[in-house]
Amino acid sequence: MTAKRRKKIDRSKDSEYHKWLTMPIVQSLIYGRIIFMILLLILQLLLFVGFFLWLGSSIEYFLAVSLCASLVFFVFLINRESKNEYKLAWLLPIFIFPLSGICFYILVHYQTLTSKMQKQISRADKNAAQKIINSTYKEEKLPYPEIRDIITYLKNSAFFLPYAHSDVAYYQSGEDAFPEMIRAMKAAKKFIFMEYFAIFPGVMWGTILDTLVEKRKEGVEVRIMYDGFGCAPLSPRSYRRYLHSLDLQAAIFTPVIPIFNAYLNNRDHRKICIVDGKTAFTGGINLSDQYINKNINKTHKYGYWKDTVIRVTGPAVRSFTGMFLELWDIVTETKEDINTYVDVRHKKYDVPGIVIPYSDNAYNNQDIAENVYYYIITQAKKYVHITTPYVIIDNQMMNALIFAARRGVDVTLLVPHTIDHFITFCTGRVFINTLVENGVRVYEFTPGFIHAKMFISDDTTAVVGSVNLDYRSLFDQFEDAAFIYKHPVVAEIEADFQKTKAQSTEITKQTYKNTPVHRRIIGRIFRVFAPLL
Numbered sequence: 001m002t003a004k005r006r007k008k009i010d011r012s013k014d015s016e017y018h019k020w021l022t023m024p025i026v027q028s029l030i031y032g033r034i035i036f037m038i039l040l041l042i043l044q045l046l047l048f049v050g051f052f053l054w055l056g057s058s059i060e061y062f063l064a065v066s067l068c069a070s071l072v073f074f075v076f077l078i079n080r081e082s083k084n085e086y087k088l089a090w091l092l093p094i095f096i097f098p099l100s101g102i103c104f105y106i107l108v109h110y111q112t113l114t115s116k117m118q119k120q121i122s123r124a125d126k127n128a129a130q131k132i133i134n135s136t137y138k139e140e141k142l143p144y145p146e147i148r149d150i151i152t153y154l155k156n157s158a159f160f161l162p163y164a165h166s167d168v169a170y171y172q173s174g175e176d177a178f179p180e181m182i183r184a185m186k187a188a189k190k191f192i193f194m195e196y197f198a199i200f201p202g203v204m205w206g207t208i209l210d211t212l213v214e215k216r217k218e219g220v221e222v223r224i225m226y227d228g229f230g231c232a233p234l235s236p237r238s239y240r241r242y243l244h245s246l247d248l249q250a251a252i253f254t255p256v257i258p259i260f261n262a263y264l265n266n267r268d269h270r271k272i273c274i275v276d277g278k279t280a281f282t283g284g285i286n287l288s289d290q291y292i293n294k295n296i297n298k299t300h301k302y303g304y305w306k307d308t309v310i311r312v313t314g315p316a317v318r319s320f321t322g323m324f325l326e327l328w329d330i331v332t333e334t335k336e337d338i339n340t341y342v343d344v345r346h347k348k349y350d351v352p353g354i355v356i357p358y359s360d361n362a363y364n365n366q367d368i369a370e371n372v373y374y375y376i377i378t379q380a381k382k383y384v385h386i387t388t389p390y391v392i393i394d395n396q397m398m399n400a401l402i403f404a405a406r407r408g409v410d411v412t413l414l415v416p417h418t419i420d421h422f423i424t425f426c427t428g429r430v431f432i433n434t435l436v437e438n439g440v441r442v443y444e445f446t447p448g449f450i451h452a453k454m455f456i457s458d459d460t461t462a463v464v465g466s467v468n469l470d471y472r473s474l475f476d477q478f479e480d481a482a483f484i485y486k487h488p489v490v491a492e493i494e495a496d497f498q499k500t501k502a503q504s505t506e507i508t509k510q511t512y513k514n515t516p517v518h519r520r521i522i523g524r525i526f527r528v529f530a531p532l533l
Helices: 003-011 014-021 024-031 033-079 084-096 098-109 112-134 145-158 174-186 203-217 236-245 317-332 368-379 395-406 422-437 471-476 489-502 509-513 517-527
Strands: 167-171 191-196 221-227 249-253 271-275 279-283 304-306 309-313 354-360 383-387 410-416 441-445 448-450 454-457 461-465 479-485 504-507
Touching (some): 033 084, 084 098, 145 354, 145 368, 145 479, 167 174, 167 489, 174 203, 174 271, 174 279, 174 309, 191 203, 191 317, 221 317, 271 317, 279 317, 279 461, 279 479, 309 317, 309 479, 317 354, 354 368, 368 395, 368 454, 368 479, 383 489, 395 422, 410 422, 410 448, 422 441, 422 509, 441 448, 454 489, 479 489, 489 504
Parallel strands (some): 304 448, 410 441
Antiparallel strands (some): 191 271, 271 279, 383 454, 441 504, 454 461, 461 479
């Protein structure tokens, strides 16, 4: 197939996709689980009305059974080990629709496929960790005893190892990172692995695809893994066949099917690009024009899209390679020896600091992403600076942020001014109002949409990756990030934070009071269902 023909197939409907996808109501329907639940509740209501009419005089027996079932389930739910916010979110629909609500809860939490995925993840974690440890990795005595606790935690969680002599470059925008990604791909000699939540035709993906095809002709192995939900407009299965026709390996993480399964809720939200096992890129950008601010008027209406990326080189790339291959093997149901890809001779950089790449998912029962953020907040002495597109958090995270602010730590968040998901935005503003009322400072990025996911603290610590400050990222999705300590790049990340803050407007108590009443009402109502958003 010629390059000209390929462009026609890949890019002709780019503007149509983006115009459709950026409509707030469409995004809420696609990405909002709460919409799905509302539709189910409406359907149940209609079924119940018909059922009650059919029962006639026997309705009292049905109500008695429903009451008994609800009481038993309430006792079970209260004693179950899970966050109270999740319990509250389930109690209301079960109280209104007892039997069907209980059945739906069982469907979500107790499925064979969910259990199978959990076992596969556990097995793959151990396999990848063992392969990395048995490769050229040698644990060193790191001169940072003050963070021995977080090093131990990440190592014990899933063998996320600390690496010295690894370099990190920071890019303050997608358009800055994109040329470096292309440059790294063009220099590839052995393999290129790409794992992204969303891929959309356009300048960015078209350039990458052309590069991948050329490198494949040179004998470089290429693997592309994308999320079936994030790439739904591409028609993931047919697009995978198209990539195969270009001699590129491709895999879809849990394709969307018209049958409800709980595991469909656990998306692959990671953003990783690995070249030859020596260079890795991660951060907030997906593979779409809006992330590099191309064709802004045609592709999205959010104004300037602020995102960030880091490039990791050196021994730490080994863990990113392990992350990718672990999930690839699960998705493709293959078992391969990953030593070929992780046992790479790395250049050791003469730079201070350590880098710990790590990941998290809904099946490990460890909440690694939240615990790392929580650790940074509780250890901070001077400041914690955060960029996140969403603020929908549990009580533990809320209390940690407020307590840090009350003990004199400068806790500052940068969030978007523009709306992408309407219900999520309204709900997030309720959480933000609570933070502001308790001494946390929050700023809106007025030039457009801030999509970066970063924590910076005390001029020593930074985290950059794919993890938003919301329930989805912290508990439900596959995510990745890098914990960076006392590396010179931390100063660059903090400088960019201050630059971005200067372009933002502070949210005050009065700001929330000036919010349209309907948004405040929607936010208050849906806060009850925050864990399900």
